[in-house]
Amino acid sequence: MGRETEDMIVNQKDMLQKEGYLEAVTHLLFQLADDDFILAYRGSEWLGLAPHIEEDVAFSSISQDTMGHAAMFYSLLEELGAGDADKLAHARLAKDRKNAILLELANGPGTYLNEPQYDWAFTVVRNFFYVQAKKVKILSLKNTSYQPMAEAAVKVNMELYYHLLHWKTWFMQLIGAGGEARTRMEKAVTDVFKDLGGLFSQGATAVAFGENQLIDTEEQLIAAWKHEMTPIFDSLEMKMPKKFGMEKGDGRNGEHTQDLEAAIETLSEVYRLDVKASW
Amino acid sequence: MLREKVLAALQSVKDPEIDSISILELGMLEDITFHQDRISIKLIPTFMGCPALDIIKKNVEETVAKVKADEKIEVIFALHPPWTSDRITDTGRERLKEFGIAPPPIYIAESGEWQADCPYCGSTYTTLENLFGPTACRSILYCKACKNPFEAMKPVSTLM
Numbered sequence A: 001m002g003r004e005t006e007d008m009i010v011n012q013k014d015m016l017q018k019e020g021y022l023e024a025v026t027h028l029l030f031q032l033a034d035d036d037f038i039l040a041y042r043g044s045e046w047l048g049l050a051p052h053i054e055e056d057v058a059f060s061s062i063s064q065d066t067m068g069h070a071a072m073f074y075s076l077l078e079e080l081g082a083g084d085a086d087k088l089a090h091a092r093l094a095k096d097r098k099n100a101i102l103l104e105l106a107n108g109p110g111t112y113l114n115e116p117q118y119d120w121a122f123t124v125v126r127n128f129f130y131v132q133a134k135k136v137k138i139l140s141l142k143n144t145s146y147q148p149m150a151e152a153a154v155k156v157n158m159e160l161y162y163h164l165l166h167w168k169t170w171f172m173q174l175i176g177a178g179g180e181a182r183t184r185m186e187k188a189v190t191d192v193f194k195d196l197g198g199l200f201s202q203g204a205t206a207v208a209f210g211e212n213q214l215i216d217t218e219e220q221l222i223a224a225w226k227h228e229m230t231p232i233f234d235s236l237e238m239k240m241p242k243k244f245g246m247e248k249g250d251g252r253n254g255e256h257t258q259d260l261e262a263a264i265e266t267l268s269e270v271y272r273l274d275v276k277a278s279w
Numbered sequence B: 001m002l003r004e005k006v007l008a009a010l011q012s013v014k015d016p017e018i019d020s021i022s023i024l025e026l027g028m029l030e031d032i033t034f035h036q037d038r039i040s041i042k043l044i045p046t047f048m049g050c051p052a053l054d055i056i057k058k059n060v061e062e063t064v065a066k067v068k069a070d071e072k073i074e075v076i077f078a079l080h081p082p083w084t085s086d087r088i089t090d091t092g093r094e095r096l097k098e099f100g101i102a103p104p105p106i107y108i109a110e111s112g113e114w115q116a117d118c119p120y121c122g123s124t125y126t127t128l129e130n131l132f133g134p135t136a137c138r139s140i141l142y143c144k145a146c147k148n149p150f151e152a153m154k155p156v157s158t159l160m
Helices: A003-017 A021-044 A053-079 A085-090 A120-141 A147-176 A179-200 A203-211 A218-235 A258-267 A269-273 B002-011 B053-067 B090-098
Strands: B018-022 B029-034 B038-043 B072-077 B126-130 B138-143 B149-153
Touching: A003 A021, A003 A147, A021 A053, A021 A085, A021 A120, A021 A147, A021 A203, A021 A258, A053 A085, A053 A147, A053 B126, A085 A269, A120 A147, A120 A179, A120 A218, A147 A179, A147 A218, A179 A218, A258 A269, B002 B029, B002 B038, B002 B053, B018 B090, B038 B053, B053 B072
Parallel strands: B038 B072
Antiparallel strands: B029 B038, B126 B138, B138 B149
């Protein structure tokens, strides 16, 4: 272990002693982990149902990466004493989860096993807007005061490159196609904007994030997102809605919908069969 | 020397999903530290969601344990430094081809586009079919010269 690394670890220990620091880091990690976890789950529900076979391969690969990011954030939480990573992922109630509401909403009417009338336009828009939001957060996290999170950000960023490219291609092509595709995409954009603000919200912990130099402010992140998205909207001759809404509430503060309750019930079914089992 | 024996043992641990290439040739080994009570092996994952990581960990523990029976083996997956596809060794690149996988392209255009030569016939006359493949680290391509589909390791770089 090099001298530099040792110094860094000492600094990190000092920081964690600082009043409110550990709590703020923990909150931010829960927001990041829960966002990736629930969207990766929603992605996995498309398995076998995606529009074509190549998309099935691509989307499941992206969902696997995203679940890997969630697992890594939960491991960082475990290191900080928040509890066992698997338990954090599977055994927490909806009210304890910090994910944005936009990400928990069902893919569409029906369920995986029963008449899944999932909405591809909504899925493309939700994923594209989320990955771009994640990208601006991850770039900010490269400079976070919590070193393990900064290192994770470098790694996540490399994988995000391919996710962003993928969803951007779908978004441009479906809207650029015109006709029914464009109409459905425009509706999806309107719908997603109603809860898009939730992705950027830092909830009641926003001030603590700033005081501890953990991540840029909500306003800065939104500005960075708009900066990336505006040329894309312009090239498609689309108007970007002004309001980044949170109509269904703020997931960062534990507000959630029935959709999340149902998802947790399903995704934790195997885990609950035998919580001690080693898989 | 113990260090060389451990390295030789690690050379025999293959990627469970590409069994022609070892974890050393993939550039996954970052550090080996000999402590008084244990040998600590620091590996870096190629992709974070890779399901082969647990298998690799188990195989490393079992293989290195044979080198020194009473020694405790510790395998750590670290995120720093991040794995990049240029860590694959020259031998590793050849091993990938043997398996029918094109090694990751070294050159990536400013637009992010890249191309890979066919691992079977060597032709550059190839097209990208799907950036995503059967595992997180691979893409699917097609060779228009020998008319074979093939896979390529995705280029991964901190510049992306």
